[in-house]
Amino acid sequence: MEQNPKTVRMWMITCVLFTLVLAAIEIDTDFKMCGTWCHGNISLNLKYDLKTGCNELEISANESTLSIQGSITAKCTQSSSISLKSNPVKNQSNFCMFWKPLLDLLIVEVNGKNHTLCESHGLQENCCTDLSQNKQEPAALYGIVNGSIHGDIISYEVMKKSSFLGDSFNCKKKLCDEAILTSSGANMIEEVVMKSNKMDQQDLPCAQSTIIEMKENFTGLSLTLPASKGKASNKIPSVYLPSCLKSKSRSTSKVVCTYFKDKALFKGAFNSAILDDIVGLSVENEIIKDLPEPVKIRFHHSALPVNYSRRCVSWDTRRDNQENWRYDGCETVKIHDTDLTFITAAGCAMSLVSCLILFYWLGKRSGEKDKSILVHRGLVVATFFFYLCFCLTSILAKTGNEIICKITGTFLYYSLLSTLCWMTVEMFHTFFLIYCVSSSTLPPWVFYLAGFGVPAILVCRLLTIGDIYGLKKMVPSEDVSILYFMCWMLDSDKSRLAHFIIIIGLLAVVVSSGAVMLFFVATKINNQPVWRTNRMACFSIWGLTCLFSITWGLGLCSFFPYSEAILFIFCIVNSCYGFFYMLRYYALERMKKKCERSSDGGSKESVMLQCRDGEGLLYK
Template sequence: MDPGIRTFGGILLLALLALFGRQVATENDKDFKLCGSWIHGSHSRDLIVDLKTGCENIIISANDSSLSIRGKITAQCNRSEVRALDPSPGPTHFCVFWEPLLDMLIMEMNNTNTTLCESREVQTMCCTDLSSGAQNKSQHHGIVNASIHGDIITGDAIAVYEFKGGVIDCKKVFCDKAVQESRGANMIEDAVMRSKAVGSVDLPCAQSVVVKMNEDFAGYNVTLPAPHSVPANTVLLYLPACLKPARSNTAKVVCTYFKSSTLFQGSADVLDEVVGISVENEIITHLPEPVRIKFHHSDILANQTAKCVSWDTRKDKEIKWRMEGCKTAHISSKETECCCNHLTYFAILVQVNPTRKVHHLQALTFITAVGCAVSIVSCAVLFISLCRKRRAKDQSSLVHRGLVVALFLLCLLFVLTGTIANLGQDEVCQFVGALLHYALLSTLCWMAVEVLHTFWMIYMVFSPSPKTCIWYLLGFGLPALPVVILASMGNFYGERMVMPSDDVSKPYRMCWMTESHATLLAHFILNVGLLAAVVSSGCIMLFLVARKIHNRDEWRRNRVAFLSIWGLSCLFGTTWMLIFFEQLSETVVFFFCIINSLQGFFLMLRFYVLERMRKKPGFGTDGSSTGSTRQHMLQAQEKS
């Protein structure tokens, strides 16, 4: 059996639902497929065909010597003949396929296909919506176990099946169905490819041009106008000579202009104009000479970048727009040419220009991911350790736990954001982007809380410290307010692409704040402003704490002093000050990624050293620098 016939019903997907079922039944079906077993005699048998143009009915009947297909159902096909069949014992399995869009009727019998009505051009008005009519039972011979699209009608022997038809606008109904299907674009191309059309094929949802490539094919220029319902934009194509398969004398290539990108999932950022190119029964890749597609599109703004992309369904089992295999040539703000070495669907992806391109993006991404993974584990260990301490309900320990949780969430989301962005789920990416922004603000707020709490412990010795719930409200509650406001305004969170300097075709995708003037303003006010406040206050507090403790016996050992000061730097956020000097050198950027991605590890190391020192006589009982410092201050006050 020919593979094209075996997948007949699936290629066009014109069916509304099956005509009949044992429990669930629908009256209408565009693509008709009746199958059954013909109970006949052992003598000679005939296939009787009597088909005429019109739209009345199709009658399929059987007796002991003949199987008949009669009726007025076709748009252009007239056929009347009697064909002798090879004798065979027992029941004969058969199927009748009717495809109204192409005016094609096929009989399959014993795995052999007979085309009763040849494929024609795509029909505008056709006879379909077949509904059941008369059924005459038979006692001995007829059709048993008849089914419509696999749904059994009855197991009894039926001598005559009648199905009545109705006239519909085939093209319109076909397009309406294609828009609702996940592979609607493939449906349109397959239908045009299997038709006998050469030249222009008009559909309400697309405009196709069918080119026949003969042996002397030396390249061809194609102009694809928009469908008539849309203001005319044109796409110019050049099909190179290498497009024709060498093993075939002739081949068809279908070029289709899709005015709406709704046929393609995840197409929010591409222009409406989408072009599909396919060669009959071929998958074309790695062309020595590229296909050239010149788009005439709406004006591209100065702060936007137009990139040629192709719809890839083969790489990593993903379905999305990719830049691989296409080169972009910018002709003007309204013209873009794509040169692509493969065939699929092509479009123009419009992006807001990135503020700058990042050097060594792949190395920086790897370093940050590894550092964040180490910090995630370190934060989990540190959190458990803080909870298991003898004085776990001490306010210092509770404040430290808040920072550890915020830092854990920040590192975890940063590791996952690239993977989530590549899934292509816009709503999920928006949520993760907002959550990542909240985690960043929460981490900075908890660093500010650590600064305030340390100041209170050292310089407000005899004043009662604020309740722990106040610190938690500042650390976890306050950052949620701006994030909720920005998320409610819309278009603030979503997929963000960071462009590498060496290969702009392979950007790093992440879920974060989108690129626009509004988000840029929010970034400087919230992120940069809060970071500057935390870093400046952290530096001041780090200086004050170092001045207080540098003469104590337990801090005179260089190792302990270094680890403590380094840990306090992470605790107060002063290591983030490197971001303000990133323009000076690429080395600063690497230091920033290494130090801050390992922040959780440094905090764990600091608390571990302090815990070891706490067990030594004379160090104090709190186990934290702030608690120890406060105890020494109290002792000093008492002595004075």
């Protein structure tokens, strides 16, 4: 949102999201020793003997063996021999040794082929680094010539062996110190973490990262990022990774989510102030752009003065060879979970009271033999118990009792099915009254069977399957660090299948039947001239009946661009459904009395509207 420059003193950064492309890059190592190995025209071997510690590294060579040994690793203890392919043209082989103490990674390259002697063991706290030359031993014919460290020649002569001494350092602190001094320090952190083979959290003084492996069946993931000590749990940022983030061309790929604690890692020409949290996201060997579903990062900041504004920006180092904050690539969205929760609570309370009032009104007419009253009361009872179970489920879930939660979840699911079934019965009954000019001839027990019996059969069948109902843990969209508990269907394949077939199936019946019946009724009204003066009355009745369809049909529209507005409407209409149903009944009663007064006045029209039992408008 644009604001007047005079009132906005500074842009405050709420979200910081940057994406990195980690393609195949040269190994960035603390130690790189290269040279030419002069050997004989015989079978060659690479021999190594590595131990933990920080003493001495020795690189030696003779007629048949290139040897690396010493105590420089943090966790790696390896001793073996590798057969090498000989060079029949020249009795020489080029080699390099790469040592990354932070990752405990050691690789030797001979004639262009890499041999990993020590695999990465994650980021090491204390490690052996800053290897310095100690002493060399010359050789007559076979050995190492043109030896160099990081490209600087240490000897043009043939050497039998060269040794190096190391110092013990806090490697994590050293990495952060070096990253702060560079313009692309954040990228350096991400690249180092990506090279770690440990699929877990990696802690640094300046950043904390979580490494995730996305496999072929990756369906998306929500996670709470690690944060610095002392930060309140409800203020920790969270990330949602959609399934489309994984490349279809690879079976697996890694993604690194990082919480940066030191803002000095970010430098640029962006004249702004950064709020508390900076979050980075990197995907292995991928360019993140044009995703069909966005990556969502949630931040929790304290209130700002009215003359300050917040805006999401991204840290981009891959465009124009410059590091800078950019506005494109991210969108700032404010979440309304608290408002929706309040609306739901208030609407449910209103619906419970409305159902009690409506049940009392219908009870005063219990002596009348009319099927409409039966249908009304059935729907009111089912709706009341649905809202009651919904209000109790979160309270009972806090007890942590699995048996109580399973029973509560079963009743909640049954009351929902019963409400949907009674909605269908109500719509078909009203359709017969308005369109077919007669009430249904079905006996009352059929209505009870459809409204209460069918849901009971379905629930009992699901109970025999097992692992359907119980304690469900839910993550709120505004703060994924806090879990909500509810007695409902479990997160299992069987529960999801049952939900899709039964609930979605019933919703489809309610929504589609309401739309089809509304079409037929509207068609009949237009074909009768006398109805044109009263079409608003009929549409009022049928429009309220279609509330059954609208309440749940809105949920199917959440994927449209205005999904946030639809979410609010869906929440309001569904939580206040009992109240709207009471208004529907009250409107029908008013119309009935008005019609009766008109009939008492002695209308002489050959075709007139008749009112019957407060429910439908019939032809006579």
